[in-house]
Amino acid sequence: MAAGAKVDVPAGLDFIQLLTPEGERLEHPDFPLEISASEIRELYRDLALVRRFDIEATALQRQGELGIWAQVLGQEAAQIGSGRALLPGDMVFPTYREHGVAWCRGIAPENLLQLFRGVNFGGWDPAQHNFGLYTIVIGAQTLHAVGYAMGMQKDGAEDAVIVYFGDGASSEGDVNESFIFAASYNAPVVFFLQNNQWAISVPEERQSRIPLYRRAHGFGFPGVRVDGNDVLACLAVTRKALEHARTGQGPFLIEAFTYRMGAHTTSDDPTRYRLASELETWKLRDPIERVKAYLSRNGLADAAFYDGVDAEAEELAGRVRSACLSMPEPKPLDIFNQVYAGGSPLVDEERLAYEDYLAGYDANSDAGSGRGGEH
Amino acid sequence: MTAIAIARALNMGLRKALESNPKVIIMGEDVGKLGGVFRVTDGLQKDFGDDRVMDTPLAESGIIGTAIGLAMRGYRPICEIQFDGFVFPAYDQIISQLAKLHYRSGGQVKMPVVIRIPFGGGIGAVEHHSESPEALFAHIAGLKVVACSNAADAFTMIQQAVASDDPIVFFEPKRRYWEKAELDTDLPLAQAFPLHAARVVRPGRHLTLLAYGPMVRVALDAAKVAADEGHELEVVDVRSLSPIDWETIAESVRHTGRCVIVHEAQVFLGMGAELAARITEKCFFSLQAPVLRVGGFATPYPPSRMEENFLPDLDRVLDAVDRSLAY
Numbered sequence: 001m002a003a004g005a006k007v008d009v010p011a012g013l014d015f016i017q018l019l020t021p022e023g024e025r026l027e028h029p030d031f032p033l034e035i036s037a038s039e040i041r042e043l044y045r046d047l048a049l050v051r052r053f054d055i056e057a058t059a060l061q062r063q064g065e066l067g068i069w070a071q072v073l074g075q076e077a078a079q080i081g082s083g084r085a086l087l088p089g090d091m092v093f094p095t096y097r098e099h100g101v102a103w104c105r106g107i108a109p110e111n112l113l114q115l116f117r118g119v120n121f122g123g124w125d126p127a128q129h130n131f132g133l134y135t136i137v138i139g140a141q142t143l144h145a146v147g148y149a150m151g152m153q154k155d156g157a158e159d160a161v162i163v164y165f166g167d168g169a170s171s172e173g174d175v176n177e178s179f180i181f182a183a184s185y186n187a188p189v190v191f192f193l194q195n196n197q198w199a200i201s202v203p204e205e206r207q208s209r210i211p212l213y214r215r216a217h218g219f220g221f222p223g224v225r226v227d228g229n230d231v232l233a234c235l236a237v238t239r240k241a242l243e244h245a246r247t248g249q250g251p252f253l254i255e256a257f258t259y260r261m262g263a264h265t266t267s268d269d270p271t272r273y274r275l276a277s278e279l280e281t282w283k284l285r286d287p288i289e290r291v292k293a294y295l296s297r298n299g300l301a302d303a304a305f306y307d308g309v310d311a312e313a314e315e316l317a318g319r320v321r322s323a324c325l326s327m328p329e330p331k332p333l334d335i336f337n338q339v340y341a342g343g344s345p346l347v348d349e350e351r352l353a354y355e356d357y358l359a360g361y362d363a364n365s366d367a368g369s370g371r372g373g374e375h
Numbered sequence: 376m377t378a379i380a381i382a383r384a385l386n387m388g389l390r391k392a393l394e395s396n397p398k399v400i401i402m403g404e405d406v407g408k409l410g411g412v413f414r415v416t417d418g419l420q421k422d423f424g425d426d427r428v429m430d431t432p433l434a435e436s437g438i439i440g441t442a443i444g445l446a447m448r449g450y451r452p453i454c455e456i457q458f459d460g461f462v463f464p465a466y467d468q469i470i471s472q473l474a475k476l477h478y479r480s481g482g483q484v485k486m487p488v489v490i491r492i493p494f495g496g497g498i499g500a501v502e503h504h505s506e507s508p509e510a511l512f513a514h515i516a517g518l519k520v521v522a523c524s525n526a527a528d529a530f531t532m533i534q535q536a537v538a539s540d541d542p543i544v545f546f547e548p549k550r551r552y553w554e555k556a557e558l559d560t561d562l563p564l565a566q567a568f569p570l571h572a573a574r575v576v577r578p579g580r581h582l583t584l585l586a587y588g589p590m591v592r593v594a595l596d597a598a599k600v601a602a603d604e605g606h607e608l609e610v611v612d613v614r615s616l617s618p619i620d621w622e623t624i625a626e627s628v629r630h631t632g633r634c635v636i637v638h639e640a641q642v643f644l645g646m647g648a649e650l651a652a653r654i655t656e657k658c659f660f661s662l663q664a665p666v667l668r669v670g671g672f673a674t675p676y677p678p679s680r681m682e683e684n685f686l687p688d689l690d691r692v693l694d695a696v697d698r699s700l701a702y
Contacts, residue, residue, distance in 0.1 A: 067499040067679050096501075118679030121502055136503050137461065138433055171432035173464060199433045201409035207432050273408040332684040335677045346643060346673045354672070354684075357694060 014211065015225040015257050018232040021285045023293025025232075033236040037300040043231050044295060045309050046080045047288045050100045052313035053109045056320050057099075057116070061266045065324055066116040070097045074229070074261030077287030078194050080104060081234025082162065082256070085242060088130065089159035091152075093145040096134040098164050105131040109316065110323035119330050139165055139172035142191065146178045149187035149245075160245035162190040162238070168199025170215065171207045179219040179251070188245035190238065191216075191253040194228060196260035201273040213255035221251045228258030229287040259285070332358060378555040384526035385415045385491075385547065387560060388533035389453065393423050396451060399537055402429040402438055403455030403491075412457055413493055413552055435465035442488050443472055451487045451537060459494040460503025466511075473542045474517030486542045489533070493549035494522075495589045495639045496686055499679045506676055507640035509588075512544045513617040513649075520616040521570060522546040524591035526556040528568075528614065535570035546616075548589035573620040575627060579609035582633040582699055585624065585650060587613040590637045590687060597692040606700065616646055624650070625657040632663040633699045637687050642670040664702035667695045 018026050018033055054072050061069040072079065079100025086092065092101055099112055107124050114123035115134055126132045135141040145163030152159050169175050170193060182189050195212055197204050208215070216223025222244070226237045234256060241252035259282040263270050295301035336351040379387070392399050401416055407430035410417030420428035431438050435456060442452035456462045462469075469490065476484045496505030513520045519541050523529040529547070536543040568574060576591065577598050586594040591612045598608035611627050613619065628634045634654055636647040647668035654666050669687045677685050 068501060115501060115678075118499060118501070118682075120678050136501060137464075168433035171434040171437065173434060173436050199404070200412070201405045201407070202430050202433065206430055267412070272410070330678065330681050332681060335672060335674050335681050335685055339674045344673070350672045350674075357691070360694075361690065 015227045016233050016237055017227040017230050018236060019230045019290055019294055021290050023290045023297050025294060031233070031236040031240055033232055035232065040291065040295060041301055041305065043080060043084065044288070044291045044301070045312070046084070046103065047076045047231060047291060048309050049313050049316055050076050050080065050103050051288060052317050053320055054099060056317040057113060058262070058266060060113070060321065060324050061116070066113060067118045069116050069266045070264070071262035072097055072099045074259045074282065074287070075194055075196055076100050077231035078228035078234050078256035078258050081231040082192050082238040085235050085238035086162065087159070089157070090242065091130045091132070091148055091159065091161045093132045093141040093148070093161065093163040094134055095141070095164050095166065096136050101164065102131060105129045107131060110320045113320070113324050114327065117324065117327060119327055139169035139175040141165070142175045142178035143181065146182045146187050146189055149182070149189040150185050152188055153185070158246055160188045160190060160242045162192050162242065164192050164194065166193065166199065167195040167197065167204045167207050167212060168202065170212055179215070182251035183220045186248070186250035189251050190241045190245055191251065192238065193253065193255045194258055195255050196258050198260050198264070198274065200264040200268060211255065213253055216253035221253065223253035223255065225255040225257055228256030229285045229290070231287060231291060376557045376559055379526045379558045380553045380555045381523070381526045381529045381548065382413055382415050382552040384530040384558055385533055386417055386419070388530040389416065389419060392453070392534050392537040393419065393427060398449055399451045399453065400427045400429065400445065401453045401455070402431050402442060404431060404433055404457050406430060406455050411455060413549065416455065435461055436468050439465040439468040439473060439490065443468065443476065443486065446486050446488050447484060453489045453491060453537060456490060456492045458504045459492055459506040459508055462492055462508065469512070469518070470515055474515045477541070478517055485540045487540050488542045489536045489545050490543070491545045491547060494546045495548055495550060496676060496682050497550040497589065501679070502676070505682065507638065507671065509546055509616055510640060510645050513646060517542070518617065519543045519571070520546070521614060522548070522588035522616060523614070524548060524551070524588055524612050526554070527558050530558055530560065531562070531564065531567040532570055534564050535567065538564070539570070546588055551589050551592060554592070571615040571618050571620060573614055573623040574612045575609060575623065576612045577608070577610040579607035580631055581606045582608050582635060582696055583627045583631045584608050584610045584635050584637060584692070585613055586610065586637040587616065590639060593687060593689060593692060594637055597689050597696065600689065600693060601696060606696065608696065619650070621653060621657065624654065628654050628658045629661040632661050634666045635669060635692065635695045635699055636666065637669045637692055639686055640671055641673055642668045643673045645670055664699040667699050669695045
């Protein structure tokens, strides 16, 4: 692969778009969208708040308050558009980057930080929000989503599942097996593939020779590509796909064509493998700017509205920061909690032994760090 | 001789392996332009081309499965698995195919495949990035398993692993990647310390500490502190987890009469279980205390804010040493 030879968005824009980067509203015959000005303002607010949260989390990581952070920067429209298409009964299976979808499901943003700060592996009850735990092993959640959807189907529920994954994950065996199971059982599941162009340093062309949405056809269900930086198109397409699933028509693949504007995580350095000019190109397609352009151009929002959102964003950032800094530290013996639903004598024995060990450590400074050396 | 970090020593060893044989190839996620997430393959694609240093699709089973096919065709693939916890999608290919092909083919099919895995915790990572699955591989007949603990070994062991006609799972101590040591890059491979041998890294007469990978540093630190208290601990770097160099280990334990085994992996059915059982058989009449083990708890690897409690440290090692010496 030649250095920096990334495919650009095809000239003919081979995707569904309802709002251009310049803020011009388009119609699509298959994906109509009735939406009021106030609803669009709400979407703007979602996008702006999620971005501000993401910036704050990144700053917290840089200051050593989080072990790592996976930025959502650039993918806000894909997540807010699809997230706002969900009904309360729908179930979400996320990767580790679905901060925008979590926002739509009513999960307090500060709770998302717990995993990244390293105080626990969750931070919310999946059943309460119909939003599964973040999944770090790539693609594993797609099979869980299909199984959950099969359960909904057996229960006669009129809900659907949406599962998020990426262009890199599309190569995993689990993802391909999930397509097969979903098709075989006609499961009510929407596969929402955010093609952000990069699996850490590996470009999408290494994962697929055809546009990823076309994979669905080979598995026997519909697939479409949507402008992932267009919140209106993501909303309209996801609504339709969920309706397709809910009405017994089976799985649906959405490829949201977007861009990871930040690094893979705060541990990554994208300057080693992609050109700065690529980011500049994508900045012109920013998911938030186009909504602002549309609202402003049509006189649907004034300075007071934007000032209000900005103030709310700053308030959110402050709240997230103080919640992060005041997060309770887990206690050493918490390690032994919840290993088994029914308990285990082995775990109990080790917990007791470690408790004794810690007690001796406290009682006798000689047994503690007083002995020196590395810890 | 210059001081080189483990990650860099591995990089230099890989470079030598690529130079030594045109059939040697590297494959994995992000090993090309990025140079791997730990930069172990830094610059290799630039110098050897993307035909020999291949960024693969994001699919671990695919990486190992195709490496098996490449090996059948005469290549010697070095596969990188990005983190310990991501090896499991490839586990079927490793266990059911890679480990068994030589046996199934009556020795006709050789599998000179190296699987590099950065392993262990202590880096404040999120889940699946800090695990120690070595016993899950050492348990499987047909695989060889090694773990390096320092830069000099990293440099030679990776080359020896590539030269092996058997599949080798090569564990790298990720939290020690940046620790430096003196390294003789001109030493011919034939004269290097054997791959499947344990090594006494600090002599002593009161107790044998067995460790490998990232825990060798902890064992050496413990021995230093114990020396101040009048106890001379012998530290043995096990290095090869399958096969195990019983001769070196048994000789040490017969000499000291006591043994403490240290690893990050869960104690329950970990490498220490096999080591302790065999040491008891071989050294029964020399032992003055039961063989003790220090390691992870019978829990999943915990969230990073608790990992320092999970990982054996100087104090937990010395606590076990005290208990052994008190017998």
